[in-house]
Amino acid sequence: MAAESRTTHALTPDPLTREVVDLFGTVVARFHEEYELAASEHQLTGAQARVLALLAREPTPMRQVARQLKCEPSNVTGIVDRLESRGLVERRADPADRRVKVAAATEQGRTTAAQLRGGLDFAGAPLAELTPAERTLLRDLLRRMLGDDAVTETP
Amino acid sequence: MAAESRTTHALTPDPLTREVVDLFGTVVARFHEEYELAASEHQLTGAQARVLALLAREPTPMRQVARQLKCEPSNVTGIVDRLESRGLVERRADPADRRVKVAAATEQGRTTAAQLRGGLDFAGAPLAELTPAERTLLRDLLRRMLGDDAVTETP
DNA sequence: TATTGTTATACTCTATAACTATA
């Protein structure tokens, strides 16, 4: 590692690093576009789709939803309200702690979540450009880049 | 409805593709976190930071800003209003067409944009895990994945 | 006393539609 790394690399990254960051910026932009589009096809906002996807995997207390969304708990109330009013999600009591409300996807909610995931064309379009060998390479690079927690995050 | 139809790859992508998509999902989440954090350190919202970064590169008519942000032109009015009220951006007349207003970063705006970019630690942290050779590999894979327009988009 | 979820409030972003001033 270079002696001046920590403070310097951010202000004057080498051209290669900078290009990779820019490419990731493009990936991020496209991913978001696709996600919002897929969500809107189900009359959902991006935030609603994210919460629904999360709850379709596993019923989760409100507070924990907020933590996973990295937002304030008060926001989750409204998002779950809207999902609940459409029958996609329900609030359940937690027998162990009566303060807790566990948000859970309904049957209809799980169906919608599955369709939403299927509608994400991101998997098909850009990755189709790569051969399986290249995809494996890409996967390994991303894994190393993100560290072990990235693998664990996979639903 | 029993979902047995395999008309699209999207419903049952192979595990490799699915994992890569999930990894990109993690990249997207991290990128966004970092971006919002860097923006908030300058008392900017994400949208304001994006517009400022855009205008720091090149003065741009309002309508074109909207196109690049992929949002309605009416939204840009408010975002530029807020940036302008803080002296980071200014509106200029276009001599060629008096309907057009060209938004441009001020000197202070360009400074802030540069700091903002420098504050994006995304370049440093995850990519530091990779060797230069691996970064080159990653760059080439991303380029192929995104197509030629991704290269052109690079500022 | 501390924690969970909610409410109340204020701000920003967003799309839609109507308006103005130019072209």
Added chain:
DNA sequence: TATAGTTATAGAGTATAACAATA
């Protein structure tokens, strides 16, 4: 007529602070 930018409006996400119920 068509276009660029704005205004007006309404809905959604967001953080902050204060609150009730429960621990």
